[in-house]
Amino acid sequence: MTSPARAAAAACLVLALLAASGCTSRPQGGAPTSQAPTLGPSPAAEVGTRWRAGSATGTLASGLDAPWSVVPLPNGGALISQRGDGTVLELTAHGDLRLAGTIPGVVSGGESGLHGLALREAGETTLLYAYFGAAEDNRVVRMPLQGEAGAYALGPAEVVVEGIPRASTHDGGRLAFGPDGYLYVTTGDAQRSDAAQDPDALGGKILRVTPDGDPAPGNPWGNAVYSMGHRNVQGIAWTSDGTLWASEFGQNTWDELNRIDAGANYGWPVVEGVGGRAEFVDPVVTWATSEASPSGIAAYGDTVFVAGLRGERLWQIDTRDGEAVGSPVAALDRAHGRLRDVIALPDASLWVLTGNTDGRGTPREGDDLLLRIPLTPAT
Template identity: 45%
Template sequence: MRTIGMPGRILAAVLTAVLLGGCDSASPTRTAQTPPPASPAPDSPPPGSAAPGTPRDLVTGLSVPWAIAFLPNRDALVTERDTAHLLRITPDGKRTDLGRVPGVEPSGEGGLLGVAVSPSYATDHWVYLYFTSATDNRLVRLTLDNDKLGPPQPLLTGAPKGGNHNGGRIAFGPDGMLYIGTGETYRTELAQNRDSLGGKILRVTPDGKPAPGNPFGTPVWTWGHRNVQGLAWDDTGRLYATEFGQDRFDEVNLVQKGQNYGWPAVEGFGKDPRYTNPLLTWPVSEASPSGLAYADGSLWAAALRGSRLWQIPLKNGKVSTPIAYYTNTYGRLRAVVRAPDGSLWITTSNKDGRGDPKQGDDRILVIPLK
């Protein structure tokens, strides 16, 4: 996808214009929106918020590293979307290929996607994966013992698959339940169909069953989403998600039980009380936000088409003006996670068919917070 370069100050001002509250095909009908006027952007994070330091390469020569999850010993598990391989990466950059995950059939934006480590990994050795199979997108778990992968055990099957919009981010929440971001695979009607797993955020038990307290007695936690690829919780347990818009606005949403986030009737902000508005939006050319992390008072969003890292300062669940870093420096950014030492680990996605790979791509960058 084409990236648009602008100075960080101007970019942040553009974003401020759509505060309060991408992909490329013809749009369905949706509610119009009128952003408030822009205000001057800050040069640096507000007092009390961390700023990123100088990135360094941890690992190079990867192939579309899609997700990262940390083991108790501080090693990381990393998925490669298109090769379907699961890697183990140590904090000093040693790489071990744990093998190809059986049953994955990569195609388009599908393949080996999300990874999560069991909260009780020390005793059960379960690793959770979300991937595209021959028939669907699905959640599986398998054991990892002495770098040996056990056979995948399907836990949740039947999520729609497609060439685009497969979602795929998974993460355990503070409540011990597993959350899954899914996409509507360009079948926009699925987002408003509560009987479909597409275009949703799902919440399941570690065994893949609908979690206690879910609003509809199914795996569905929230609905009306287009393509969710980022999940993160703040210090108080609030859940946030990134979502790809279509032609106009990408989103960060505060995720609340049972809420309908409006797609395809609304892209960005609307005035229909049936739908929950986002916390903020970006022009799709400046974001296409995939991974999301929370660290030191801010959300951090990795931008694919926007080719930058966004810092979104938070206070009591409210956002202030986002700040762009590393614009067009490393290309497309896919995953961002907070490492056990407090740094951010970020993956590039320049080999995904839409980027411009450079020597060493794809890579994992380590960014200290200061």
């Protein structure tokens, strides 16, 4: 995996180059789609620090079509996934947007398609992991990045995890390598809510696997499942104290931010929101579904940032010892429409993907953007 020093240097380099170039170009050679990852604890943010988002200071990319996630590249630039067409776009360190490749086997429909991305360095090779909806299931594949920065291409795909249930909704889809080096995979219940309470089923779970897709050592049920009782998790991130957080779409009433512990049961479909039952873990924060519909999340220091789709805002939650401190604070309130993903960079900034297109080239409120948002210490 990328070392903290290398990741920090790469992120700072790409931000400086992108800010200088003011990129707003469209991809060459193909229509955009969607992709995604979430970073672990930022090496530049200390435990006990809390942060607030400012206003957008730059548009790093525009002309995106239903982007789902963004991940910085180790040598500058970034990759962006697009949900509808299965494409992965490269944003170069000079601000150009180009087609890196198309994930084979993506079958989009409803909310399913190409979702999360994550990167891992294996020796001299950088591997790209991607979560997507195939014909019969959701799955995770990995492939080498071939070529040079600014001209990357996707190598042959190898299946890492398969058999995750898919449906037109509730498909989960976020990927992230944790501080322990294992791959975390969020899944939805795929409209089969009872599966969320079955520890042997992959739906309605957070999975924890090795880079090769095997169950990670120490998993609570001896399989790939790390936590259960989830409806549709689309965001995971670690605060600087090592706490794992996840965002979860509710059904009709409550969206959630949960602290994730190994072997914990978060109650779905028995409970939505706070249930107060000893056998289930209650969420740390809840929102009405009209205020959030949370997708990607990021953490910087001890603050968690939650990207809201229907809520059209970025929620900021300060934490301490796995609990919320004070009330959530909204930023970017309806300034850019629906927010799909957010990641934290070591230079005290966020990258935010908007989600205002439908993945079929039809805008809801114009095209989608990748924005840069500066962070300042909370007072």
